[in-house]
Amino acid sequence: xxxxxxxxxxxxxxxxxxxxxxxxxxxxxxxxxxxxxxxxxxxxxxxxxxxxxxxxxxxxxxxxxxxxxxxxxxxxxxxxxxxxxxxxxxxxxxxxxxxxxxxxxxxxxxxxxxxxxxxxxxxxxxxxxxxxxxxxxxxxxxxxxxxxxxxxxxxxxxxxxxxxxxxxxxxxxxxxxxxxxxxxxxxxxxxxxxxxxxxxxxxxxxxxxxxxxxxxxxxxxxxxxxxxxxxxxxxxxxxxxxxxxxxxxxxxxxxxxxxxxxxxxxxxxxxxxxxxxxxxxxxxxxxxxxxxxxxxxxxxxxxxxxxxxxxxxxxxxxxxxxxxxxxxxxxxxxxxxxxxxxxxxxxxxxxxxxxxxxxxxxxxxxxxxxxxxxxxxxxxxxxxxxxxxxxxxxxxxxxxxxxxxxxxxxxxxxxxxxxxxxxxxxxxxxxxxxxxxxxxxxxxxxxxxxxxxxxxxxxxxxxxxxxxxxxxxxxxxxxxxxxxxxxxxxxxxxxxxxxxxxxxxxxxxxxxxxxxxxxxxxxxxxxxxxxxxxxxxxxxxxxxxxxxxxxxxxxxxxxxxxxxxxxxxxxxxxxxxxxxxxxxxxxxxxxxxxxxxxxxxxxxxxxxxxxxxxxxxxxxxxxxxxxxxxxxxxxxxxxxxx
Numbered sequence: 357x358x359x360x361x362x363x364x365x366x367x368x369x370x371x372x373x374x375x376x377x378x379x380x381x382x383x384x385x386x387x388x389x390x391x392x393x394x395x396x397x398x399x400x401x402x403x404x405x406x407x408x409x410x411x412x413x414x415x416x417x418x419x420x421x422x423x424x425x426x427x428x429x430x431x432x433x434x435x436x437x438x439x440x441x442x443x444x445x446x447x448x449x450x451x452x453x454x455x456x457x458x459x460x461x462x463x464x465x466x467x468x469x470x471x472x473x474x475x476x477x478x479x480x481x482x483x484x485x486x487x488x489x490x491x492x493x494x495x496x497x498x499x500x501x502x503x504x505x506x507x508x509x510x511x512x513x514x515x516x517x518x519x520x521x522x523x524x525x526x527x528x529x530x531x532x533x534x535x536x537x538x539x540x541x542x543x544x545x546x547x548x549x550x551x552x553x554x555x556x557x558x559x560x561x562x563x564x565x566x567x568x569x570x571x572x573x574x575x576x577x578x579x580x581x582x583x584x585x586x587x588x589x590x591x592x593x594x595x596x597x598x599x600x601x602x603x604x605x606x607x608x609x610x611x612x613x614x615x616x617x618x619x620x621x622x623x624x625x626x627x628x629x630x631x632x633x634x635x636x637x638x639x640x641x642x643x644x645x646x647x648x649x650x651x652x653x654x655x656x657x658x659x660x661x662x663x664x665x666x667x668x669x670x671x672x673x674x675x676x677x678x679x680x681x682x683x684x685x686x687x688x689x690x691x692x693x694x695x696x697x698x699x700x701x702x703x704x705x706x707x708x709x710x711x712x713x714x715x716x717x718x719x720x721x722x723x724x725x726x727x728x729x730x731x732x733x734x735x736x737x738x739x740x741x742x743x744x745x746x747x748x749x750x751x752x753x754x755x756x757x758x759x760x761x762x763x764x765x766x767x768x769x770x771x772x773x774x775x776x777x778x779x780x781x782x783x784x785x786x787x788x789x790x791x792x793x794x795x796x797x798x799x800x801x802x803x804x805x806x807x808x809x810x811x812x813x814x815x816x817x818x819x820x821x822x823x824x825x826x827x828x829x830x831x832x833x834x835x836x837x838x839x840x841x842x843x844x845x846x847x848x849x850x851x852x853x854x855x856x857x858x859x860x861x862x863x864x865x866x867x868x869x870x871x872x873x874x875x876x877x878x879x880x881x882x883x884x885x886x887x888x889x890x891x892x893x894x895x896x897x898x899x900x901x902x903x904x905x906x907x908x909x910x911x912x913x914x915x916x917x918x919x920x921x922x923x924x925x926x927x928x929x930x931x932x933x934x935x936x937x938x939x940x941x942x943x944x945x946x947x948x949x950x951x952x953x954x955x956x957x958x959x960x961x962x963x964x965x966x967x968x969x970x971x972x973x974x975x976x977x978x979x980x981x982x983x984x985x986x987x988x989x990x991x992x993x994x995x996x997x998x
Contacts, residue, residue, distance in 0.1 A: 386407040404430070407486055416921075418970075440556065449880035468675060497701070523993035527556050586599065605627065646685075683699055705719075755777065770810065823861050831855070861875070974988045
């Protein structure tokens with residue numbers, strides 16, 4: 357199969373002449389804001405920032421945020437099944453609750469639980485994604501320990517348009533979407549609606565050690581509905597305002613681990629979410645910009661399982677979360693490329709549940725991020741930042757960070773960068789206030805993180821770009837759930853974890869980006885360094901369910917109106933137990949995904965047809981023990997725009 361892959365690369369490159377300029381997928385010098393809250397070239401930042409623009413998002417298979425980020429370096433995506441199943445992202449060898457998810461710069465993680473399910477987050481209204489690897493509590497506060505994923509929704513409306521999309525695929529997958537954009541005087545309007553559903557009754561092989569049978573997954577069906585709308589306008593020449601609303605609902609089966617040949621999956625989870633944001637930018641001058649941003653989030657979740665009884669009653673957990681924030685900020689630019697960004701953040705979070713004690717959390721934060729540039733023989737950019745957070749129910753923290761990026765003024769192709777800072781993660785409402793075993797005496801986890809790397813580019817035949825970095829994250833007072841007698845578990849601050857590793861990314865492009873070959877590799881060593889009990893068998897062992905090595909290879913080729921994308925992915929084996937029992941592992945695996953799309957126009961109507969194939973080699977693998985994932989599967993979609 358690998359020979360076939362490289363033959364495809366050679367074959368497509370032979371025909372790649374006079375290619376369009378519009379096939380740009382990933383560039384190291386993208387202008388990004390997530391890295392330091394200031395618009396900066398990514399190659400001049402002190403840490404790695406990966407940018408996925410609209411063309412990159414179009415090139416991936418699938419339709420969710422999970423599908424978009426899983427091939428990026430430093431990220432490991434964990435999945436409990438197929439489309440619509442729970443999928444979470446881990447950055448730099450840390451668990452998924454150390455990853456902060458933002459929408460247009462606003463926090464999307466709730467105080468109740470630290471993770472965000474990327475499997476039910478559609479790409480239909482996403483313009484680009486910026487991924488910052490490494491700790492960023494000095495910029496974004498709690499939970500930004502492994503990194504930050506900032507989802508930037510579609511903003512600009514350049515013309516009136518109406519588009520519709522339909523998809524169908526394996527296991528009764530169907531998707532419908534419609535998007536409209538309208539300009540009325542100086543008011544810009546956009547609305548997007550998408551509906552997805554699938555039975556997810558995919559076949560898989562199960563063995564109990566004595567016999568093997570081919571089964572079909574049961575109780576994994578799902579349906580989701582997403583609406584997003586935006587209204588924006590330039591009130592005056594210097595004031596721009598934007599109001600956006602995101603409504604979502606996902607109803608999913610939650611099948612259990614497969615332990616025998618009979619499945620009795622009746623558990624379901626219902627998620628409803630409303631996310632409202634408002635932002636006003638006032639440009640007093642080109643050098644001074646004042647912003648006022650606010651958000652409101654309402655999240656409802658219901659988990660029920662008629663087949664499971666606890667305390668004499670069926671499991672039927674209900675959670676109501678509300679979060680409201682207000683963030684005024686100011687940005688000032690000085691001579692010589694120097695910039696300063698400062699702001700405060702006020703947040704209130706409320707939880708109500710039959711599983712948790714009702715609680716409220718108030719947060720006050722103040723932060724300063726800056727950029728100072730020195731131009732002489734060397735071009736050096738410094739990024740000092742600091743943030744202070746305080747909370748009503750837990751201890752906050754004071755988090756400084758310093759970053760530097762250096763290059764030779766007369767030779768800008770190679771730059772060296774480094775950063776070092778303090779980060780933390782606060783206990784969730786589940787950790788503190790779970791009725792059956794929460795621990796209200798928990799305090800925040802603390803970490804120190806640093807990285808150093810090099811980034812460079814050269815024009816030779818085509819364009820060659822590369823970056824590599826070494827990182828280290830040392831975490832103490834890690835929250836671990838421990839048995840407290842009988843079936844009761846409770847969280848305590850007892851563990852310490854060391855996560856170190858190497859990230860590398862290489863990209864080559866030819867024929868005006870008509871042919872792109874990109875490779876990335878991540879080596880991560882996440883070790884539990886503490887002993888929680890005498891003779892602790894888990895001390896010095898790798899954290900379970902995190903691979904030591906991952907690698908991805910991407911090929912993209914375009915000729916006139918046809919483009920194809922092939923992605924090869926490798927993950928090393930996983931331990932499934934904290935003591936690293938060699939008998940309890942998930943095997944290493946490799947997968948190949950691919951797609952081909954064709955654009956055509958008729959009578960002023962632009963259309964795109966796309967065929968996707970996932971797991972081309974029919975590889976059997978799992979991310980979580982006894983949670984099967986689909987074998988080879990297909991999807992076809994067509995989108996029309998007028």
